[in-house]
Amino acid sequence: MTHTYRTHNCGALRKTDVGNEVRLSGWVHRVRDHGGLLFIDLRDHYGLTQCVIEPDAEAFALAETVRAEWVIRIDGRVDKRSDETINPQMHTGDIEVRISALEVLSQAAELPLPVFGEPDYPEDTRLKYRFLDLRRETLHANIVRRSEIISAMRKHMVEQGFTEYQTPILTASSPEGARDFLVPSRMHPGRFYALPQAPQQFKQLIMMAGFDRYFQIAPCFRDEDARADRSPGEFYQLDIEMSFVTQDDVFNAVEPVLRDLFTEFGGGKPVTQEFPRITYAEAMRKYGNDKPDLRNPIEMQDVSRHFAGSGFKIFAGMLEKDKKNRVWAIPAKTGGSRAFCDRMNSWAQGEGQPGLGYIFFRNGGEGAGPVAKNIGAERTSAIREQLELEDGDAVFFVAGDPKKFAEFAGAARTRAGEELGLVDHERFDFCWIVDFPMYEWDEDNKKIDFSHNPFSMPQGGMEALESMDPLDIKGWQYDIVCNGVELSSGAIRNHKPEIMLKAFEIAGYGPEVVEEKFGGMLRAMQYGAPPHGGIAPGVDRIVMLLAGEPNIREVTMFPMNQQAEDLLMGAPSNVSAAQLRELHIRLNLPNKT
RNA sequence: GGGGGUGUAGCUCAGCUGGUUAGAGCGCUGGCCUGUCACGCCAGAGGCCGCGGGUUCGAGUCCCGUCACUCCCGCCA
Numbered sequence: 001m002t003h004t005y006r007t008h009n010c011g012a013l014r015k016t017d018v019g020n021e022v023r024l025s026g027w028v029h030r031v032r033d034h035g036g037l038l039f040i041d042l043r044d045h046y047g048l049t050q051c052v053i054e055p056d057a058e059a060f061a062l063a064e065t066v067r068a069e070w071v072i073r074i075d076g077r078v079d080k081r082s083d084e085t086i087n088p089q090m091h092t093g094d095i096e097v098r099i100s101a102l103e104v105l106s107q108a109a110e111l112p113l114p115v116f117g118e119p120d121y122p123e124d125t126r127l128k129y130r131f132l133d134l135r136r137e138t139l140h141a142n143i144v145r146r147s148e149i150i151s152a153m154r155k156h157m158v159e160q161g162f163t164e165y166q167t168p169i170l171t172a173s174s175p176e177g178a179r180d181f182l183v184p185s186r187m188h189p190g191r192f193y194a195l196p197q198a199p200q201q202f203k204q205l206i207m208m209a210g211f212d213r214y215f216q217i218a219p220c221f222r223d224e225d226a227r228a229d230r231s232p233g234e235f236y237q238l239d240i241e242m243s244f245v246t247q248d249d250v251f252n253a254v255e256p257v258l259r260d261l262f263t264e265f266g267g268g269k270p271v272t273q274e275f276p277r278i279t280y281a282e283a284m285r286k287y288g289n290d291k292p293d294l295r296n297p298i299e300m301q302d303v304s305r306h307f308a309g310s311g312f313k314i315f316a317g318m319l320e321k322d323k324k325n326r327v328w329a330i331p332a333k334t335g336g337s338r339a340f341c342d343r344m345n346s347w348a349q350g351e352g353q354p355g356l357g358y359i360f361f362r363n364g365g366e367g368a369g370p371v372a373k374n375i376g377a378e379r380t381s382a383i384r385e386q387l388e389l390e391d392g393d394a395v396f397f398v399a400g401d402p403k404k405f406a407e408f409a410g411a412a413r414t415r416a417g418e419e420l421g422l423v424d425h426e427r428f429d430f431c432w433i434v435d436f437p438m439y440e441w442d443e444d445n446k447k448i449d450f451s452h453n454p455f456s457m458p459q460g461g462m463e464a465l466e467s468m469d470p471l472d473i474k475g476w477q478y479d480i481v482c483n484g485v486e487l488s489s490g491a492i493r494n495h496k497p498e499i500m501l502k503a504f505e506i507a508g509y510g511p512e513v514v515e516e517k518f519g520g521m522l523r524a525m526q527y528g529a530p531p532h533g534g535i536a537p538g539v540d541r542i543v544m545l546l547a548g549e550p551n552i553r554e555v556t557m558f559p560m561n562q563q564a565e566d567l568l569m570g571a572p573s574n575v576s577a578a579q580l581r582e583l584h585i586r587l588n589l590p591n592k593t
Numbered sequence: 594g595g596g597g598g599u600g601u602a603g604c605u606c607a608g609c610u611g612g613u614u615a616g617a618g619c620g621c622u623g624g625c626c627u628g629u630c631a632c633g634c635c636a637g638a639g640g641c642c643g644c645g646g647g648u649u650c651g652a653g654u655c656c657c658g659u660c661a662c663u664c665c666c667g668c669c670a
Contacts, residue, residue, distance in 0.1 A: 036627040050630065085628055093630090110621065112603070117631065119619075121604065124662060177670035197670080224669045453670055489670095562663065 005073055005105075011047020015094045017078045022097060024049060025073040025105065027135065028066050030116050038063055040099070042074065045140075049092045051076060053099040062102050069108035069115060069132070075101040123553070127567040130558055142555045146543045149265055150217055153238050153539070156257045162215040162240070167202035169195060169219070175517045178222035181233070189584040195221035198536060201521050203241040204455065204493055207532040208524040212243045213253075217539060225562075228551050229485065229541060232564035235552075238542075240490075241534030247476055247492055250533050251275075251432065258480065258487070258537065262428045265546045272430040275480070279435040284402070288328075288410025290436075293484030294429035296417035300409060303329040303397070306383050312374040315357070315399045327399040328409055331387040332416040335394035336360040340419070341369060344396060347415060353408060359383065360394035371397060414484075428545070430482045435459070438475040439507065449507050452477045455521075456491035457533075458503060465502045480537065482545060490535025497525040 005025040013022065026044035033039075040051045040063065051074055053063045059074075066072055076097040087093035113121050113129045118136040126133040133139055154164065173180045173194035180194035196202070198220045206214045218239040226232035242250060255275055262271040276294075283290050286299045304327045307315040318325045335341065341358040348356035359367040359380060366372075367380035387395055396416065398409040417423045438458045440451035448470050456475040458464050464473050476492035494500050500522065504514045514522055543555040553559040560566050580587065 030630075032629050032632055034627055034629065034632075035625065037629080038627095039629055039632085041630070048630095052628085054627075082628085085630085087630060090630080110603080114604080114620070117619090119604065122662070125604085174670085178668075200670085222669060225667085227669090228664070230669070450670060455670085563661095 002075075009046040010042050010044040010049045011091055013049060013078055013092050013095050013097070015080065018080045018095060020078050021075065022078055023073065023075050024051070024097060026071070027115070028068055028070045028072060030068065031066060033064065040066065040072075040074075042072070042097075043135075047091055050087070050090070050096040051099050052079075052096050053102075057099060059099055059102040062104070063099060066102075066104065067108065069111060069135075070104060071106035071108075073103045073105055074099045124561065124567060127553075127559065127561055130568045134557065139554065142543075142547045142549065143557050145265065145547055146555050149261065149543055149546060150539065152261055152264060153217065153257070156260060157215045157238075157240075160213075160253060160257070162213040163211070164216050165206060165211065165214050166216065167196070167199040167206075167218065171196050171202075174201070175513075178224050181221045181223050184583040184585055186583055197222050198237060199239055200453075200455065201518070203239060203534060204521060204532065205524055207241055207243045208495075208527075208529045214241045214534075215239060218536075226560075226564065229544065231540065231552050231556060232560050232562065236539035237536040238539055239534070239536045241532060243530040243532045245492070245531070245533050247434070247478065247533065250490060250492070250535055251478075254480070254488070254490075254535055254537070258430065258482075258542075261542065262430075262482075262546065266428055267546075267548075269426050269428055271428045275430045275432050277432045277434050280433055280437065280474075281435070283433050284406050288406045288408070288413055289484075290433055291479065291481040291484055291486040292410075292431070293414065293417075293423070294431055294481075295425065295427055295483055296414060296423045297333070298331060298413045298417050298422065300328050300330050300413060301387060303327050303383055303386060306379045306386075307375065307397075307399070310375040310379055312357075312371055315397070318399050322401070324401050324403075325399065326402050327397055328402065328405070329383065329387055330396040330398070330409060330413050330416060331389055332394045332396060332420060333389075333422060334392055335416060335420050336362060336392040337394075338368070341394055341396075343419070344412065344416060348408075348412065351408065351411065356412060357397040357399075358394055359397075361389055361391050363391050428482055430480065433479040433481055434477075435474045436477040436479075437471065438473040438477075438503075439470045441471060447508050450503075451475075452489070453491050454504065454507070455493050455500075457494040458499070462496075462499050462502060465499065465506060470506050476533065478535070480535070485541055485545060486538075487541055487545075488535050488537035490533065492531070492533035495525060495529040495531050497522055500525065 002023055005023070007023045008017075010024055010026045024042055026042040029041040029043035029048060031038070031040055036055055038053050038060070040053070042049050042051050053060055074097065076099045078095050079098050081087075081094060081096055111132065113125055113132045115132060115135045118138060134143065157164070170183060170193040173182065173192060174197065178197050180197065183193040183195065185191045185193060199216065199218050203214055216239045218237050219234055220237055221234050223233065240254065242253065259271055259273065278292070280290055283292050285302075286292070288300060304319055307327045308319045310316050315327050319327065337360065341360050345356045345358065357371045359369050359372040361367055361384065367377070367384065372380045383395065389395060396412055398405050398412065437451050438456065439448045442449040452475060456477045459474045459476055460468070478490055479486055480488040494503065501511050501514055505511075540552050540555060544552055547555050549555055558566065558568065560571075565571065
């Protein structure tokens with residue numbers, strides 16, 4: 001007895017099936033009507049099969065009526081294609097199915113979004129008709145790949161002795177960090193749950209509860225504005241926590257997982273075998289960025305000494321005025337043309353900078369450009385020597401307080417590398433960024449605040465907190481960066497209540513605040529907390545990198561738009577007065593003019 | 594919250610210094626076509642030029658405002 005819908009899927013048939021009677025069901029991908037001969041490419045999740053029918057066939061009249069994306073079932077015989085008509089680009093290209101019977105299972109209205117050929121369509125149309133968008137080959141494959149990657153993550157984690165535990169979705173609002181999504185409590189009028197920004201406290205409590213080596217593909221919710229690489233609202237982390245570990249133990253557990261994942265799913269692109277460890281300070285100095293793209297070979301250098309007391313009065317004056325001020329050089333191999341340097345300069349001005357000083361080296365090795373003229377041949381060649389530049393290269397200069405210009409210098413480095421084609425896009429370059437500062441100066445509130453995670457262990461422990469300038473204290477905090485994308489953040493946690501209280505005190509939070517906001521965790525620390533630490537690689541960003549997509553919505557099945565709306569489901573939506581009443585909520589909407 | 598970009602047919606886009614009836618390709622509909630696989634050929638339908646106001650004899654085009662989408666900044670412990 002033949003199955004109601006299919007004996008094979010649309011990607012299954014091969015030469016070896018020739019002669020067999022088969023039944024296929026799927027979507028009409030494409031119709032090619034030659035009048036006397038009609039081709040239907042039938043598509044399902046598994047593939048595409050060419051089906052053919054001629055006018056003398058009983059089902060021909062019906063076959064002529066089918067349109068793109070109708071769902072049909074066909075019966076037919078598998079025929080070998082003649083040599084000239086074999087299509088080597090299709091898995092099923094050696095055969096075709098000669099239709100003997102056809103049933104329309106479901107019709108499709110005229111498409112607001114064509115599936116075949118996947119032409120570019122506006123994103124709001126794609127989101128509103130996501131079910132059609134998801135039929136398209138690229139997105140469909142991305143989503144399948146995402147699933148495979150997550151499967152592999154689980155497999156690697158379990159193999160390394162980790163166990164997956166679930167943590168609550170409805171939890172308490174936490175005072176630090178991002179804006180929470182709130183869920184009103186029906187049973188407790190005026191009180192709210194919050195969706196977790198990450199299972200941070202839970203995973204630490206799991207360690208304190210005596211479990212070890214936890215992981216979870218954890219949903220995280222933050223009510224912050226979207227970016228290309230950041231969904232509004234929700235995203236997933238491969239959340240990891242381990243007990244009795246040092247930073248090295250965490251690195252040794254996580255590094256192979258990512259390396260193997262990228263090797264397996266990275267399409268053959270080379271993957272960093274041993275992730276270099278770069279301190280935060282070094283990353284800022286060399287790359288002007290705490291998530292450097294190491295595929296870009298440019299490394300910045302301090303060249304202040306060549307400008308001190310030089311004829312280039314602007315820089316010389318800055319160096320004189322404040323000894324914090326420095327001059328950094330951005331060497332640009334192959335950038336030695338006036339056209340390129342001018343382009344960089346006007347880009348810098350477009351960024352709101354006064355400009356970008358440069359020297360470029362033409363044939364004969366003489367440095368050209370206004371800076372070279374001002375500092376003279378000797379200093380110019382000293383700079384050239386320090387940076388190991390050759391004829392045809394250029395160098396750009398940024399001066400002032402590095403704290404203020406580092407970010408711009410980093411952007412200039414990125415731009416020069418991209419414009420000159422120095423960045424090798426066919427690689428996955430990983431690194432660890434370590435030794436993040438524990439605190440930073442909050443200019444808005446004129447106070448010291450946590451720069452990263454308030455639960456991190458400060459390097460040097462209690463002694464450091466008591467004796468050092470807070471801004472000099474480093475935390476056991478680390479990031480994993482790949483190709484300029486921050487993939488993970490983690491830390492060795494603080495497991496001692498007295499250090500926690502002191503750390504918060506430095507950031508201006510008294511013990512009563514800690515008790516109120518983190519009472520559960522503080523209590524857990526007082527009853528035997530193991531030293532522990534962990535990390536949380538961003539699943540969406542990993543998939544994005546592996547799929548080679550610049551946008552997180554291309555690896556998300558049902559994403560929201562930038563305004564945090566789900567155009568398919570219509571979220572967020574209005575709710576009934578009765579629902580609000582039950583939740584003891586009265587709306588107080590902003591006036592819209 | 595702020596800044597940039599975009600907005601003309603279902604889609605991608607053209608439309609000059611303001612000047613008759615706003616175009617092309619794809620898609621759609623109909624017709625023809627027996628070997629296509631981005632099938633081909635012919636014909637046709639399809640437009641509040643995002644919306645509102647202003648300047649002008651005259652606005653797709655210039656000005657102001659507004660809305661939508663997107664990218665970025667802020668934000669994201």
